[in-house]
Amino acid sequence: MSEEISLMKGNEAIAHAAVRYGADGYFGYPITPQSEIIETLMELAPWKTTGMIVMQAESELAAINMVYGGAGCGKAVMTSSSSTGMSLKMEGISYIAAGELPCLLVNVMRGGPGLGTIQPSQSDYFQTVKGGGHGDYRLITLAPYSVQEMADFVALGFDLAFKYRTPSMILTDGVIGQMMEKVRLPEFKRRRSEEEIRKQCPWATLGRTPDRAPNFLTTLEMDSSLMEQRNIHLQAKYKEIQQNEVRYQEVLCDDADYLLVAFGSAARICLKTVDLARAEGLKVGLLRPITLWPFPSEILEKYASKVKGMLTVELNAGQMVEDVRLAVNGKMPVEHYGRLGGIVPTPDHVLEALKKLI
Amino acid sequence: MLQEIVISGFGGQGVLSMGKILAYSGIMEGKEVSWFPAYGPEQRGGTANVTVILSDKPISSPIVDLYDIVIVLNQPSLDKFESKVKPGGTLIYDDYGIRRKPARKDIHVFKIEAMDESMKMNNTKVFNMLVLGGLLKILPMIKLENVMKGLKKSLPKRHRKLLSMNEEAIVHGMEIISREG
Numbered sequence: 001m002s003e004e005i006s007l008m009k010g011n012e013a014i015a016h017a018a019v020r021y022g023a024d025g026y027f028g029y030p031i032t033p034q035s036e037i038i039e040t041l042m043e044l045a046p047w048k049t050t051g052m053i054v055m056q057a058e059s060e061l062a063a064i065n066m067v068y069g070g071a072g073c074g075k076a077v078m079t080s081s082s083s084t085g086m087s088l089k090m091e092g093i094s095y096i097a098a099g100e101l102p103c104l105l106v107n108v109m110r111g112g113p114g115l116g117t118i119q120p121s122q123s124d125y126f127q128t129v130k131g132g133g134h135g136d137y138r139l140i141t142l143a144p145y146s147v148q149e150m151a152d153f154v155a156l157g158f159d160l161a162f163k164y165r166t167p168s169m170i171l172t173d174g175v176i177g178q179m180m181e182k183v184r185l186p187e188f189k190r191r192r193s194e195e196e197i198r199k200q201c202p203w204a205t206l207g208r209t210p211d212r213a214p215n216f217l218t219t220l221e222m223d224s225s226l227m228e229q230r231n232i233h234l235q236a237k238y239k240e241i242q243q244n245e246v247r248y249q250e251v252l253c254d255d256a257d258y259l260l261v262a263f264g265s266a267a268r269i270c271l272k273t274v275d276l277a278r279a280e281g282l283k284v285g286l287l288r289p290i291t292l293w294p295f296p297s298e299i300l301e302k303y304a305s306k307v308k309g310m311l312t313v314e315l316n317a318g319q320m321v322e323d324v325r326l327a328v329n330g331k332m333p334v335e336h337y338g339r340l341g342g343i344v345p346t347p348d349h350v351l352e353a354l355k356k357l358i
Numbered sequence: 359m360l361q362e363i364v365i366s367g368f369g370g371q372g373v374l375s376m377g378k379i380l381a382y383s384g385i386m387e388g389k390e391v392s393w394f395p396a397y398g399p400e401q402r403g404g405t406a407n408v409t410v411i412l413s414d415k416p417i418s419s420p421i422v423d424l425y426d427i428v429i430v431l432n433q434p435s436l437d438k439f440e441s442k443v444k445p446g447g448t449l450i451y452d453d454y455g456i457r458r459k460p461a462r463k464d465i466h467v468f469k470i471e472a473m474d475e476s477m478k479m480n481n482t483k484v485f486n487m488l489v490l491g492g493l494l495k496i497l498p499m500i501k502l503e504n505v506m507k508g509l510k511k512s513l514p515k516r517h518r519k520l521l522s523m524n525e526e527a528i529v530h531g532m533e534i535i536s537r538e539g
Binding site for chain 1: 385397
């Protein structure tokens with residue numbers, strides 16, 4: 001971490017963190033509420049310093065396929081968009097997951113469906129953790145709830161992507177993207193040399209070399225028995241990720257009678273609701289999934305036998321609530337509270353909803 | 359200390375940048391800060407607002423129900439935010455173009471004629487700094503020297519020559535705020 005404290009938007013923090021991580025390329029197409037990512041990158045002009053490429057593609061489809069190509073060469077590449085733009089990228093994301101290629105995706109969610117609204121929302125939970133693109137693939141999904149985490153999760157997302165050769169997603173929304181907070185940016189890391197990439201990514205298609213046969217990346221397999229083997233391999237990898245990479249935060253859960261379960265901006269709002277509830281003598285805690293996939297099911301199952309009820313709070317019509325219900329498996333009631341279409345609830349709204357459950 | 363503040367006015371009045379200077383000043387004072395803008399289709403002539411929170415402790419929600427301090431710079435903002443002042447809280451308004459004055463009796467109301475003053479000064483660009491000065495006069499939550507440091511931090515380098523003009527406006531703003539109720 002650098003010593004200096006900066007004040008910046010979550011979107012800006014992502015841009016700074018990408019350059020400092022030693023990322024090789026960003027390919028994107030502007031869309032509110034995340035355009036500050038590409039704007040900040042253009043301002044930072046890292047091609048003059050670290051050598052990182054920043055490119056505004058002609059469309060979201062072009063951008064994700066540039067990421068596909070860069071990732072195939074073992075480069076640390078990324079793209080970002082918001083909801084409707086992310087939908088356009090889904091075909092490419094499925095290909096990248098099938099090709100077992102590392103990359104970082106960022107979705108600063110806005111309200112949908114359709115062109116929707118530019119206001120904040122969390123309604124792409126299903127799209128991100130349950131598919132989005134076609135086929136049996138998964139995305140490592142990180143849900144930052146502060147500007148500091150926006151900066152920190154860039155490195156975490158890239159590291160996990162390379163560790164497991166799979167795309168990671170930072171799933172955030174207009175609240176965290178647009179708000180400014182204090183942030184300590186990570187220290188600068190040098191971009192990897194070609195030699196280092198060859199060593200780290202022996203599968204990368206870097207061109208024919210004299211000492212080995214050419215690498216070959218494809219997602220097409222006409223023989224179904226071989227395609228099944230590919231799928232079995234992917235599923236084994238996903239199982240390993242589920243075993244190793246679950247992350248969550250517990251706030252005053254120990255003595256809680258009721259748990260709020262929320263991620264990202266909704267978790268920030270719930271933090272205050274916990275304070276308000278405790279001031280009224282209600283024993284309320286917050287469990288915040290930090291990875292949405294893999295989902296922290298085990299810890300929720302543990303609390304299912306300790307608390308009287310859970311309330312998931314989401315800026316959507318009830319998406320993560322399905323995973324919470326699966327985790328607690330009917331041991332106690334799980335209710336949902338959410339606002340839709342870009343409306344952000346306040347801590348008092350959440351408290352009212354919680355009291356209905358109690 | 360926890361101060362939950364909203365600043366609301368027309369787009370182009372410098373509402374967001376005033377909030378940014380306040381947030382930077384908070385950092386200079388060693389506070390935790392958050393700055394959350396209404397980032398809708400706001401534009402010059404439309405309405406814009408920003409929530410700034412200053413606190414000694416880590417800030418939970420950047421979005422709040424009621425505010426300790428509401429600063430409104432036009433009629434639509436007054437209509438929207440008068441009811442959002444905490445009882446015992448503070449409302450600061452500029453009465454330029456105001457047709458309906460604040461009515462609540464359970465809050466402290468202050469008036470600052472910053473728009474008139476900035477026009478008199480023939481420099482409407484310092485309007486928001488006059489308002490910031492007024493705020494700091496009645497709620498000296500941040501030392502003036504830290505505000506000046508925050509101002510310097512938040513001004514892009516190319517605008518550093520405007521520093522002293524803005525500093526003077528902040529000091530002048532402290533002189534033109536008056537209590538109404």
